[in-house]
Amino acid sequence: MGELCGVVGIGQTKYASKRGDLSIAGLVREAGIRALEDADLDWKDIDAVVIGKAPDMFEGVMMPELYLADALGASGKPMLRVHTAGSVGGSTSIVAASLVQAGIHDRVLTVAFEKQSESNAMWALSSKQPFSPHINAGAGGYFAPHIRTYMRRSQAPDHIGMLVALKDRLNALKNPYAHLQMEDISLQKIEASPMLWAPIRYLETCPSSDGACAMVLAREALAKDAPRPPAWLVGTAMRTEPTMFPGREEVNPQAGKDCAADVYAQAGITDPRKDIDVAEVYVPFSWFEPMWMENLGFAEEGTGWQMTDEGATALDGDMPINASGGVLSSNPIGASGMIRFAEAALQVRGMAGDHQIDGARTALGHAYGGGSQYFCMWIVRSERP
Amino acid sequence: MENPVEEIQTPIRLDYQYTAGEATARFLRGLKQGRILGQRCPSCRNVIVPARGACARCGVATKEEVELPDVGTVTTFCVVHIPVPGSAVKPPFVCATIKLDGADIGLFHLVGGIPPDQVRAGMRVKAQWKPREEWDYTLENILYFTPMDEPDVELDDPRSSAHA
Amino acid sequence: MRDVAVVSFAQAPNVRNAGAMNEVEILMPVVAQALEKSTLTLQEIGFTCSGSSDYLAGAPFSFVMAIDAIGAWPPISESHVEMDGAWALYEAWVKIQHGAADSALVYSFGKSSPGQIRDVLALQLDPYYMAPLWPDSVSLAALQARALLESSAYGEKDLAEVAARSRRNAQSNPKAQLAGDFDLAALLAEPYLVSPLRKHDCPPITDGASAVVLAAGDLARRICERPAWIRGIDHRIEPHALGVRDLxxxxxxxxxxxxAGAAQGPLDLAELHAPFTHQELILRDALGLKEGVEINPSGGALAANPVMAAGLARIGEAASRILSGSANRALAHATSGPCLQQNLVCVLEGE
Incomplete structure (x- = not known):
């Protein structure tokens, strides 16, 4: 179906709580330039730009792609702006890929960013509306009850979330772009960190980061001759379901299962845990790792936590999850999904540096957003299909 | 450069007049009278509260009004230990999903009148209303839900508890 | 390229203030109507894409409200652009070209009444240099109008003629907000709002919503008597800073x-998304539209301007004239950003 598409360039900024050295334009440009350098290309080689970010209110700029057109060399080109809540980095990548797969463009630059330090994100997300739920306890207050349901149903022991938090922060030490670099992280430190939204502890949550990620996607003939090995797209999928309705399963949402089934079918994957070598999965709160292991079909329902407990999701496990440190270590919200997709691509390109999983040939990038209702996934391979 | 400018403050103020929508307005008018109004979906027959004017699952408009009791069951919850900006509620407090008797979807609210570490999923609770003279067009007319003297109930999987 | 067509279009009545109805309540019947006309159900649709703006609604994640109303269950393949719905249609068209879907639902909603739209749009500007000055959208358009009047043969009478024709055309559009017969001299006698623009040179403030169903090849032919085939669609952006553009x-x-191949055949009509009268003149020149091409038979954005939905409505309006058989080749245009920064052109044809 469609043209073959490869990731030929990847650029990331250093993620930090505040990038005071760069404007918003400077931030996206830093990622864009690095992606172009990786692909050995110049701005003029790009046919179109697809940009994504989470709500405009995070920076206080309405439809910022208009202002960013110059910085991203988009003048005279098509430019699209995607917004699908927290999954936006993933959906932005998929929209960019479809422009190549549909045969419309040869090379597309895709960028996702968030510069949360430029505005008051708490304000942006909790602008008081008279009739919305009056208890606004933030994203943690929304997801913590789902986690509690998961713990109750699966009978998972309390320490699982802490294991995930520890593993991802240790992985982050091998990723120079990662925001959190916690040399002294330990289970004891995590356990001693304050409860924010019980059962979620402070060190089991993601940070708030400034950052941008960019990728250059190219059609087969160009990707084949790229200076560095491309990551070939063998499946892309998006699924959405409503936020709330009677009988909705919030812990193991159908949209996620359907999205995984779709992307696996495209990639010819029948046993995901065996067929996929490494996965970058959107885990903003530690307990979402075991939850998504089940949703993605890596484990039977109720047993995802055992993968974490047995070390299967660690760098040296059989199913390494978030070798980059994941969302728990860097979270420029609008970019977080694209970082998952890009890190999956880096793994199969063999370019993940110190957090490279040896021999990674097939990788999954995963993003979700809203009330666990927007899902985006892609599967990339080192070998051209 | 000496004294480089790294930051400027550009305050943004915009005023909006939000529209609740017809269904939500009816729900809020009900609360003003101390009533909790849901709607029944004509297609799947589930009762949705707060009334939203549409069934998200079936994509059809919902019109049939169903008045619900102010008692229900905690299906899940979390204990919030950090203050919420602009909120008078002091941490730690319990945010819970409460399935009112006769409703097929949970209502998000507070649980109080019990130490947070004693709240359980499956616990039966009843609304603690503010004094009648303080009622307004808001769910805040209910201060929180408080435990009832009833045994906990076994929780179903949400997928099986709603009408298919 | 696959053959892809608009097979149905629906829009809400365009009104100054939809009153007690919220965005979703405006949108729901429109989506239902577009689907009904297409004979497809949401579950038969291959891809759904919407366009809207959080700043217009004044709330983050405002597009999620729509997902909670259209019946996205079982889960659907879906995406959203923070742009006018015309670009959502473009994304859906790409998806069908890719072969990932054979049909698509595209919708957008815009309720301009909750906020002060002139100020809200100021936040589209460069946040460091321009936005802090709060230049409102009408003033920026007036700068552009002045530049045009000073450098061309166009005069204020030409602007008024655009306004009069738009509202005259709108008389045959039951969904239009502003319609009527207006005397040119009387229009020109009105005071300036922001010189050289008078009130009639500016768009009304509108609440509205639009929905379009796209279908490919045989499916389109099967479900639609006379599909409006998309023969070409393209969009481009210009630099942001007004000073570096020739406005x-x-x-x-x-x-x-x-x-998009606009000039590859004679056009019967063009639906131009020109919120301001002078912008229609600029667009007509840019597209080289000849005498005889009917401009904005619907009345255009000067008769109804539901922000975020007005561009999609242009495609819908142009397509509906092909669907009805009253036109054979039509151009639709959408714009975004201050002073026509970003533009999309779609060329539609009957069989």
Whole structure:
């Protein structure tokens, strides 16, 4: 179906709580330039730009792609702006890929960013509306009850979330772009960190980061001759379901299962845990790792936590999850999904540096957003299909 | 450069007049009278509260009004230990999903009148209303839900508890 | 390229203030109507894409409200652009070209009444240099109008003629907000709002919503008597800073029109998304529209301007004239950003 598409360039900024050295334009440009350098290309080689970010209110700029057109060399080109809540980095990548797969463009630059330090994100997300739920306890207050349901149903022991938090922060030490670099992280430190939204502890949550990620996607003939090995797209999928309705399963949402089934079918994957070598999965709160292991079909329902407990999701496990440190270590919200997709691509390109999983040939990038209702996934391979 | 400018403050103020929508307005008018109004979906027959004017699952408009009791069951919850900006509620407090008797979807609210570490999923609770003279067009007319003297109930999987 | 067509279009009545109805309540019947006309159900649709703006609604994640109303269950393949719905249609068209879907639902909603739209749009500007000055959208358009009047043969009478024709045309559009017969001299006697623009040179403030169903090849032929085939669609953006652009021209429209093949055949009509009268003149020139091409038979954005939905409505309006058989080749245009910064051109044809 469609043209073959490869990731030929990847650029990331250093993620930090505040990038005071760069404007918003400077931030996206830093990622864009690095992606172009990786692909050995110049701005003029790009046919179109697809940009994504989470709500405009995070920076206080309405439809910022208009202002960013110059910085991203988009003048005279098509430019699209995607917004699908927290999954936006993933959906932005998929929209960019479809422009190549549909045969419309040869090379597309895709960028996702968030510069949360430029505005008051708490304000942006909790602008008081008279009739919305009056208890606004933030994203943690929304997801913590789902986690509690998961713990109750699966009978998972309390320490699982802490294991995930520890593993991802240790992985982050091998990723120079990662925001959190916690040399002294330990289970004891995590356990001693304050409860924010019980059962979620402070060190089991993601940070708030400034950052941008960019990728250059190219059609087969160009990707084949790229200076560095491309990551070939063998499946892309998006699924959405409503936020709330009677009988909705919030812990193991159908949209996620359907999205995984779709992307696996495209990639010819029948046993995901065996067929996929490494996965970058959107885990903003530690307990979402075991939850998504089940949703993605890596484990039977109720047993995802055992993968974490047995070390299967660690760098040296059989199913390494978030070798980059994941969302728990860097979270420029609008970019977080694209970082998952890009890190999956880096793994199969063999370019993940110190957090490279040896021999990674097939990788999954995963993003979700809203009330666990927007899902985006892609599967990339080192070998051209 | 000496004294480089790294930051400027550009305050943004915009005023909006939000529209609740017809269904939500009816729900809020009900609360003003101390009533909790849901709607029944004509297609799947589930009762949705707060009334939203549409069934998200079936994509059809919902019109049939169903008045619900102010008692229900905690299906899940979390204990919030950090203050919420602009909120008078002091941490730690319990945010819970409460399935009112006769409703097929949970209502998000507070649980109080019990130490947070004693709240359980499956616990039966009843609304603690503010004094009648303080009622307004808001769910805040209910201060929180408080435990009832009833045994906990076994929780179903949400997928099986709603009408298919 | 696959053959892809608009097979149905629906829109809400365009009104100054939809009153007690919220965005979703405006949108729901429109989506239902577009689907009904297409004979497809949401579950039969291959891809859904919407366009809307959080700043217009004044709330983050405002597009999620729509997902909670259209019946996205079982889960659907879906995406959203923080842009006018015309670009959502473009994304859906790409998806069908890719072969990932054979049909698509595209919708957008815009309720401009909750906020002060002139100020809200100021937040589209460069946040460091421009936005802090709060130049409102009408003033920026007036700068552009002044530049055009000073550098061309166009005069204020030409602007008034655009206004009068738009409202005259709108009389046959039951969904239009502003319609009527207006005397040119009387219009020109009105005071300036922001010189050289008078009130009638500016768009009304509108609440509205639009929905379009796209279908490919045989499916389109099966479900639609006379599909409006998309023969070309392209969009381009220009630099942001007004100072580096020639505001009297629209090179992005020129380029998009060329890529969409606008000049490859005679056009019966053009639906131009020109919120201000002078912008229609700029767009007509950019697209090289000849005498005889009917401009904005619907009344255009000067008769109804539901922000975020007005561009999609242009495609819908142009397509509906092909669907009904009253036109054979039509051009639709959408714009975004201050002073026509970003433009999309879509060329539609009957069989």
């Amino acid at each position: 009297t021209r629209s090179p992005s429209t020129e380029l998009a029109g060329e890529k």
